[in-house]
Amino acid sequence: MSAPFLAGSRRGGATLGAALALSAMLAALAEPVRPSFGEAVPPDLFATGLYADPATRSVDPAHLAFSPQYPLWTDGAAKRRWISLPPGTRINASDPDRWLFPAGTRFWKEFAFDGQPVETRYMEHLGEGRWVFAAYEWSADGQDAPLAPERGRAGAWPLQGGRAHAIPGRSDCRVCHGSGPAPVLGFSALQLSPDRDPAAPHAEPLPAGAVDLAALVERGLVEGVPAGLAPRIPAADPVERAALGYLHANCGHCHDDRGALADLGFDLAHGLDDATPAVRATAFGVTLKDPPAGLPEGVGLRIAPGAPEASALLHRAGSRDRLLQMPPLGTALVDEEALALLARWIANQPRAEDPAPHIEGDLR
Amino acid sequence: MMFLKAVATMFLGLSFILLVALTSNGLVAQQVDPVARGEYLVNTSGCHDCHTPWALGANGPEPDMSRALSGHPADLQVDAQPELSEAWVWAGNPTNTAYAGPWGVSFTANLTPDPETGVLRDMSEAQFVDTIRNGRHKGQGRPILPPMPWPAYRNMTDEDLGAIYAYLKQVPSIRNAVPEPLAPVQ
Numbered sequence: 363m364s365a366p367f368l369a370g371s372r373r374g375g376a377t378l379g380a381a382l383a384l385s386a387m388l389a390a391l392a393e394p395v396r397p398s399f400g401e402a403v404p405p406d407l408f409a410t411g412l413y414a415d416p417a418t419r420s421v422d423p424a425h426l427a428f429s430p431q432y433p434l435w436t437d438g439a440a441k442r443r444w445i446s447l448p449p450g451t452r453i454n455a456s457d458p459d460r461w462l463f464p465a466g467t468r469f470w471k472e473f474a475f476d477g478q479p480v481e482t483r484y485m486e487h488l489g490e491g492r493w494v495f496a497a498y499e500w501s502a503d504g505q506d507a508p509l510a511p512e513r514g515r516a517g518a519w520p521l522q523g524g525r526a527h528a529i530p531g532r533s534d535c536r537v538c539h540g541s542g543p544a545p546v547l548g549f550s551a552l553q554l555s556p557d558r559d560p561a562a563p564h565a566e567p568l569p570a571g572a573v574d575l576a577a578l579v580e581r582g583l584v585e586g587v588p589a590g591l592a593p594r595i596p597a598a599d600p601v602e603r604a605a606l607g608y609l610h611a612n613c614g615h616c617h618d619d620r621g622a623l624a625d626l627g628f629d630l631a632h633g634l635d636d637a638t639p640a641v642r643a644t645a646f647g648v649t650l651k652d653p654p655a656g657l658p659e660g661v662g663l664r665i666a667p668g669a670p671e672a673s674a675l676l677h678r679a680g681s682r683d684r685l686l687q688m689p690p691l692g693t694a695l696v697d698e699e700a701l702a703l704l705a706r707w708i709a710n711q712p713r714a715e716d717p718a719p720h721i722e723g724d725l726r
Numbered sequence: 727m728m729f730l731k732a733v734a735t736m737f738l739g740l741s742f743i744l745l746v747a748l749t750s751n752g753l754v755a756q757q758v759d760p761v762a763r764g765e766y767l768v769n770t771s772g773c774h775d776c777h778t779p780w781a782l783g784a785n786g787p788e789p790d791m792s793r794a795l796s797g798h799p800a801d802l803q804v805d806a807q808p809e810l811s812e813a814w815v816w817a818g819n820p821t822n823t824a825y826a827g828p829w830g831v832s833f834t835a836n837l838t839p840d841p842e843t844g845v846l847r848d849m850s851e852a853q854f855v856d857t858i859r860n861g862r863h864k865g866q867g868r869p870i871l872p873p874m875p876w877p878a879y880r881n882m883t884d885e886d887l888g889a890i891y892a893y894l895k896q897v898p899s900i901r902n903a904v905p906e907p908l909a910p911v912q
Contacts (some may be wrong), residue, residue, distance in 0.1 A: 533860045533880075541866060616866055622853060623866060652848070655906035685906060690867045 403484075403532075407498035407507035410484050412444065412470050419504075422446075425470075427572040430553035432562050432611035435697040437527050439473040439480070442569070445549060447583060455586040458551050458593075458634040460544040465489030469546065473527075475519045481529045482507060485539070485546070493545050495535035525682075525694040534691055542614075542621035542631070551575055551634060552610070557592040561604035563700040595632055597639075605707035606632055606639050608700050612689065613679075626651055628664065641665070647714050650674050656686045668713035670705040679704065760885075764893025767886055768795075771879065777834045779821035787820070796900035797845075798823035798833035807831055807911055816873070825873055831908040832871040840899040846891070854891045855884055871907055 404410045414422040421427075425444040433441065447453070451464035467487040473480050479500045486494045498507040499515055514531035521527055539545045554575040559565065568574060575591060578584045595610075597603035614631030616623050619640065628651075629640035645664040653662065657677055666672035678688035680701050756763040768774070778789035779799050793799070799821060807826045808817050816827030823834045835845035846854060849864060856865025861876045863869075870876055879887075 537856075537860055537862060537866050622856070623864070625848065625850070683909065684868050687868075690862065691869075 403494055403496040403509060405509055407482050407484070410468065410470070410486070410496075410498075411446070412482070412484075427569050428549060428554060428574075429566045429569055429572055430548035430550075430611065431555060431558040431565060432553060432607040433564055433566065434548070434612055435564065435693055435700060436473060437475075437521055437525075437693050437695045438564075439475055439527065440477075441474075441566075442472045443548065444470045452582065453578070453584040455551065455584050458587075461546065461550060461584070463487050463546060469549070475521075475527060478502075478519075479504060479507075480519045480527065481510065483535070485535075491545075493539070495532055495539065497529050497532070497535070499529055521694055523695075527694060530692060537691060538615050538689075541616045541623065542618050547615050548611070551587065551591065552593045552595070552607075552632060554578065555591075555593045557594045559595075559600075559604055559607050561600045561703075562607050563604065563697065563703055593634055595639075596637065599710075601703065601707050601710060602639075605704050606641065608703065609641060612697075612700070616689070645675065646711070654678075654685050656681070656683055665708055665711075666714075667711035668709060670708045673708050676701065676705055676708065756889075760889040760892040761896060763886065763889035764891070767882075767890050768893055772875075773837070776822060776873070777837050779823050781821070787822075793900060793902075795837040795894070795897055796902045797836035797904040800903045800905065804831055804833070804905075805908070807908070827872060828910060829871045829907075830910040832874070833904050833907060834874075836900065836902050836904050837894050838897055838900045838902075839895050840901050843901055843903040844899065845904075846894060851888055851891045855887045858882070858887055 408416040412421060412425070414420050421444060425446045427442070427444055429443060446468040448464055448466035451466070453464070453467075454462040456462075465487055466489075469485040470482055471484075472482045481500065482498045484494075484496045484498065488494060497510040497514070499510040499518065500507050510529045512532050514534065515529040517526040518529045519527040539547060544550070554573070556574050556576045558568070558574075573581075573583075575584075575587065575593075579587050579589055579591075595603050595606045597606060609630040610632040614629075615621075617626065617628050618624065618631035619629045627644055628648075629644045631640065633640070646667050648664045649662055650664060653674070657674060661672055661674050661677055663672060663674060665675050670676050675688075678686055680696055681687045682694060682696055684690075752762065752766065756766055774789045774791075774794065777795045777797055778791065779793050779796070779802075780787045781790040783790075802819075802821060802824070804819065804824050807830070810817060810826075816825060818825050825832050836843050837846065838844050839846060841847055849857065853865045857863065857870065858876050859865070859880045861870045861880070882890075
């Protein structure tokens with residue numbers, strides 16, 4: 363009596379299971395689907411906790427000011443930056459090129475033109491490598507700083523030549539910050555080195571009270587950094603040092619050997635362990651992978667040593683044509699000071715066709 | 727007992743009907759096969775409308791499927807922007823592959839896997855997904871111009887965008903070097 367009953371119920375159970383699986387599948391099909399870019403962000407800058415007193419705009423003294431030695435060019439904007447680490451936490455620097463920040467870490471970066479704050483960008487680590495990105499746009503009277511639109515704001519501040527500064531959209535934050543292995547771009551051992559490069563384009567003097575690598579180590583805020591570390595880009599001369607630093611900060615977050623564009627085989631980032639610049643191997647005399655429209659006739663190499671005019675890198679960094687310009691976003695004006703530095707550095711390199719100095723006897 | 731049996735039979739019948747319904751309209755195939763899902767999405771999201779050149783068919787202009795997804799034909803040279811009256815903002819050409827507007831002139835990309843002229847030739851799946859999500863070439867480069875509806879397609883899930891990529895990577899290759907966009911007239 364019991365056996366058929368069991369068998370029957372088992373059969374019924376199996377059918378029920380199949381039906382449930384099917385309805386689960388249907389439910390999954392019916393569920394509204396949204397891609398993951400719609401993270402909740404604080405509605406205005408004051409809600410991010412930057413200021414101790416929003417009325418007077420005095421920055422919370424618990425936050426630490428910092429200034430990377432090689433800043434990003436943003437059409438000449440003056441920038442101020444702060445980091446906040448949750449009390450009692452430390453940064454893990456065991457990978458010197460990829461610091462890991464504790465959950466709850468916050469960064470702010472304020473952009474001002476002509477003495478007027480225009481936008482403040484914000485990053486917050488939610489944990490497990492998930493970061494929130496947001497930009498807040500300042501009202502003309504400097505009283506309010508609401509969240510900028512998701513797609514950004516074109517024409518946020520007028521610049522010379524009829525151009526204008528644009529506040530990047532939230533997906534554009536990730537285009538730069540999400541490309542390489544580390545989303546934090548300006549708070550690293552090289553960028554905070556106490557051995558600051560005096561020739562870096564647009565170098566800022568360390569702001570009063572700002573922390574550098576030595577201060578972080580001393581306060582026990584970073585672990586895995588040997589005391590006294592002061593990284594410096596090894597270079598033949600000061601021009602080369604500044605040029606490599608500029609490329610690292612302004613191009614290396616996209617053009618590196620680990621990120622989304624690694625397949626290009628074009629490395630402008632400086633790894634702390636690099637004995638020789640990766641740019642030599644991946645750009646000097648290297649043919650362009652994909653020559654874009656608008657390059658002058660005969661420009662086919664990424665960098666033609668000794669020949670700035672034949673180097674695509676300079677043409678692309680010196681253009682603001684949307685097809686040609688590098689970086690592809692984030693600026694409306696060419697960085698003339700940096701362009702001159704890069705041209706000088708390339709001109710200093712021995713031309714490929716120059717006969718390599720060698721001694722006859724060595725050949726045998 | 728009888729009741730249980732009846733319920734069981736009912737469920738069996740119901741799930742069979744569901745199964746038939748799902749397989750006959752391709753939903754099951756789409757769930758298990760990204761290429762089938764990708765084909766469905768490409769066919770229903772209008773990709774052919776712009777990326778397959780139009781020609782005169784039996785019922786007037788329609789996408790010429792012998793050139794499916796190969797983009798603006800290289801031999802159809804466009805070198806100037808049309809003059810538009812104040813009332814109009816943008817214009818399209820007869821193959822519906824070239825568009826003039828405030829952005830200059832844009833030409834639809836060759837979406838076939840041609841190793842020399844296909845736009846996906848050096849694009850990984852992740853870069854394709856980011857291209858649609860961010861509206862930038864390779865996900866990180868120059869902005870993608872109108873009227874490519876990436877602001878609509880960016881709402882697709884990663885799975886759906888991956889399925890479109892999988893489908894496009896296996897359609898017949900067509901060699902067609904699409905021209906670069908023209909700059910807007912100042």
